[in-house]
Amino acid sequence: MKKNIFYLMIGVVAVALLAIFWYSVENFTPLFFTIAFVVGIILLYLAYRKVDDFVEDERSARITEKAAMRTLQVFWVCFCAFSIMAVMDLLDIHRLSRAFWLERGPDTVPTVVMPLRMIGYIQLVLLCLMIFLYVGFRVYYARKYGEWETDEE
Amino acid sequence: MKNKIKVYRAMQDLTQEDLALAIGVTRQTILAIEKGKYVPSLDLAFRIARYFKVNVEDVFTYEEGVRTIDID
Numbered sequence: 001m002k003k004n005i006f007y008l009m010i011g012v013v014a015v016a017l018l019a020i021f022w023y024s025v026e027n028f029t030p031l032f033f034t035i036a037f038v039v040g041i042i043l044l045y046l047a048y049r050k051v052d053d054f055v056e057d058e059r060s061a062r063i064t065e066k067a068a069m070r071t072l073q074v075f076w077v078c079f080c081a082f083s084i085m086a087v088m089d090l091l092d093i094h095r096l097s098r099a100f101w102l103e104r105g106p107d108t109v110p111t112v113v114m115p116l117r118m119i120g121y122i123q124l125v126l127l128c129l130m131i132f133l134y135v136g137f138r139v140y141y142a143r144k145y146g147e148w149e150t151d152e153e
Numbered sequence: 154m155k156n157k158i159k160v161y162r163a164m165q166d167l168t169q170e171d172l173a174l175a176i177g178v179t180r181q182t183i184l185a186i187e188k189g190k191y192v193p194s195l196d197l198a199f200r201i202a203r204y205f206k207v208n209v210e211d212v213f214t215y216e217e218g219v220r221t222i223d224i225d
Binding site for chain 2: 055058059145146
């Protein structure tokens with residue numbers, strides 16, 4: 001299979017998934033979209049394996065590898081920092097504060113600042129930001145390895 | 154790491170695209186190696202040298218104490 005056909009397939013799958021997403025939202029069938037998403041990705045993966053004119057050399061692989069590694073390094077710090085804070089908030093760890101034990105008053109215990117659902121949403125947003133982070137690192141390393149360098153040829 | 158890929162290409166009247174196709178990499182990779190932006194793996198270095206029918210040391214020269222670009 002030629003790579004242009006593969007790119008065309010990506011477009012077709014994306015449009016199909018968009019339609020299924022709309023259908024799922026309208027009819028409140030989230031499971032349908034979830035299954036369709038997984039099937040779509042599997043289809044694309046199978047098609048990718050059939051492409052024979054892809055040239056992914058070691059430099060491209062290294063750029064991808066480095067970008068992915070850096071993304072994970074930055075992401076897990078942000079994600080864990082937020083998650084730890086959220087868990088501390090949920091478990092009401094403010095009770096360990098010095099002020100609470102010195103004054104022993106109920107007013108010193110702060111109210112929960114973040115509802116459980118909000119924590120989930122923020123974690124989802126962080127996951128989405130991971131994609132942008134990856135793209136940023138990808139661009140950075142591609143430039144570093146002369147991806148858009150021009151030559152006299 | 155210095156290299157003489159450009160010289161060998163000129164000697165054999167090859168374009169970057171020709172060389173890239175012959176050794177199975179992209180033109181950008183050849184360009185990046187020539188400009189010293191990317192240090193190839195041992196495998197790729199040998200493939201390039203074999204293509205020009207010379208030793209690796211003839212194409213690539215290791216410079217003592219000169220730190221090559223790393224991706225950080």
